[in-house]
Structure formats: C-alpha cells, structure tokens
Amino acid sequence: MKTSSSDGTFSKALKLTSGLAGLIAVVGSLVGFLVSGSAGVFSALVGAGVATIFGLMTILSVWIGGKLPLNGFYAVVLGGWLFKFLVFAGVLLGLQGLDGFDGPVFFFAVVATVMGGLAIDSWLVLKGRLPTVDE
16 A cells, blocks of 8 residues: 555644653652542543543544545544543443542543643644645
C-alpha cells in the first residue's frame, strides 16, 4: 500500500499524544496524591488514561478514514465518536459511587489531557506542509 504524505503527521500526533499522556499521568498522580492521597493518584491515572485512549482513537479514526471514500470517512469518524461517547458514559457511571475515587482530580486530568491533545493537533496542522492536490 502506498504511504501518504500525511502518514508522518499522524504518526507524530500519536507519539506526541502518548508522551503527553505519560507526562499528565505523572504530574496528575503527584498532584492527586498531594490533594487526596491514593484516591487522587487512582483518579488522575484513570482520567489521563481514558482521555488518552479516546484521543488516540480519534487520531486513528481520522487517519484510517482518510484512506476511504468520503462516506467511509464519515462512517469511521462518526461511528468512533458515538462509540467513545457511549463508553465514556459507561465509565462515568461505573466510577460514580466508587470509594477511593476523587472526581475533581479525574476531571482536571481529563481536561488537561484533552486540552494538551488539542494543542498538539493544532500545532501539527499549523506546521504541517501537506499538498492540497494529490499527484
């Protein structure tokens, strides 16, 4: 299969997002421990993990969908979005009454991971040099 000029951009997005996840997991765990002990560490790790998995799924769905015709692209991206929405709702329901879980630490870990992922994606798009017309 022929590789596209965007493959490098997508692989860089996957690597940077994974690195960000590790950084947020470490910093979030430290802050979570200082705020609420082991519950904070658990909450920060779960928050960073869930947001990272969903962010990586988004990158992969756009990457895979970009190789398909337009209706296939929409099916992959929107189907992935619906799947992530349902799984996230299930995760929230599962964590709702759990002892040893700190909701605010989870929230801030998710927000930090999502905002960092958006910053990485924006930076890569702005610095990317992709042709507008295929050869």
